[in-house]
Amino acid sequence: MRDMMFFDANCQVGLPMNGGAATATIPALLAEMDRNGVDRALVRHINIDPDGAVVTNEELAVMLANEDPAARLCGVWCILPEQCHELPPPDEFFAAMKRQRIGALTLSPGAHRWVPSRLCIGKLMDAAAERRVPVILPNYSSRWSDLYQFMADFPRNTCILANTGRWGADRAIRPLLEHYEHFHVELSTYWVPEGIKDLAELYGPERLLYGSGFPELNHGSTMLSIRHANIADAWSRLIAGGNLARLLEGAQLS
Template sequence: MILDAHGHLGPWPDFLIPDPSAVGLVASMDRLGIDAIGISHLLAVGPCAEEGNRLAFAAAERHPGRFGVWQVYNPHQRNRLTRDGVWGVKIHPDVHECRLDDARYDPVWELGLPVLAHGQTDSPWSDPARFATVAGRHPGVPLLLGHAGLWPHGFARAAELVSGHPNVYLEICGSRMTGRWIARLAALLGADRVVYGSDACFLDLRVGFGRVALAPLDPAGRALIQGGNLARLLKGRLP
């Protein structure tokens, strides 16, 4: 099973997204052999978490088994969260301008579900060091460090910072990621702590999938990264 941990639907004002639709994303998944992708709606990441989450749930209902929902939590809007019918929670400290380790995110950790969070090296909001802080406070919460820190100069540091926190996983989507870096991160942290994501439809699904499909990994490591690790984290939340 190939599982993409990091996907989106909808438009975003700062970037051209040629096809932000669920239908287009499923068509790309079918061409590549991707079984399911975790989505958050970009409307939820941006101005309206409640309505964006509603749109994500509706897309998942129209395409059963293909989309897992990362419900977005906005600490300023304090929108409702659920344990049912979701993969977990998505947060974006940089868009929210709220530090990952800020108490305003406590409702997310208290839920106990897997969390996918934007991670960005040198950001005041989401530097990987903050992931280590949160992981120490909430060791039972699976935490995906989005983009593995985003910038190549921080990839190895991100792996080092979270190495002692087994509940943190590096999610490897991003336009600066390469197949060689995916293999290096697997060697530094262990292939069982690296999770494939593409950032589609924000980024091209073909490119994101190609990086991990062609990375210099052994078959067992590739299988873990492409879906085995995420399937283990979701603990029966897959169809």
């Protein structure tokens, strides 16, 4: 079915630093996208946790420049606390993002040993909010209280929760959707019967995003869920790719 543009909000690329079966080169990702009918993808480096933000940000930019000639992929850079000066000031950082085809931010405070609070990243997050740069939140499915505090600190930021957890997260994510208008949910591990339909009706289809979880998971699973969600075609198209495209196009990196 080629009646929808699918834009994947949750992919990782790279050779795992600590081993593991999930290996994703950019050519392998693009081939899998072609096999499943996925048009574009937002990608993070698979080694952000063990290898650190600075190194993986640089490596991802090189990978995208050298291995994605059709520019179907958009990168995600990881942020760190401002006080250690490992990243440039916000104006320089966002200008570099634009040059390197990076469209969103992420963070991994547990692995990188810092507290995701306004004290640590307030200036950078405020600059991201002003520029409407999306922030991917990938590691919160077992730490809901931390996520609630993060959203309370940064209610103006466009945030996308990736990996909701596979055993039902509605009681955790629905209050966030209700109270924070810029909070979005990526659906790769949202496996709730009739759940997509219910969330779309309650909070709007604009808040939901197609994602695969590649390479741990495959592209087709969430595609099937969206196609059979029993919602209007226009809503399906938004969730499949329209929402993410709108969020990334709305960012003002310069």
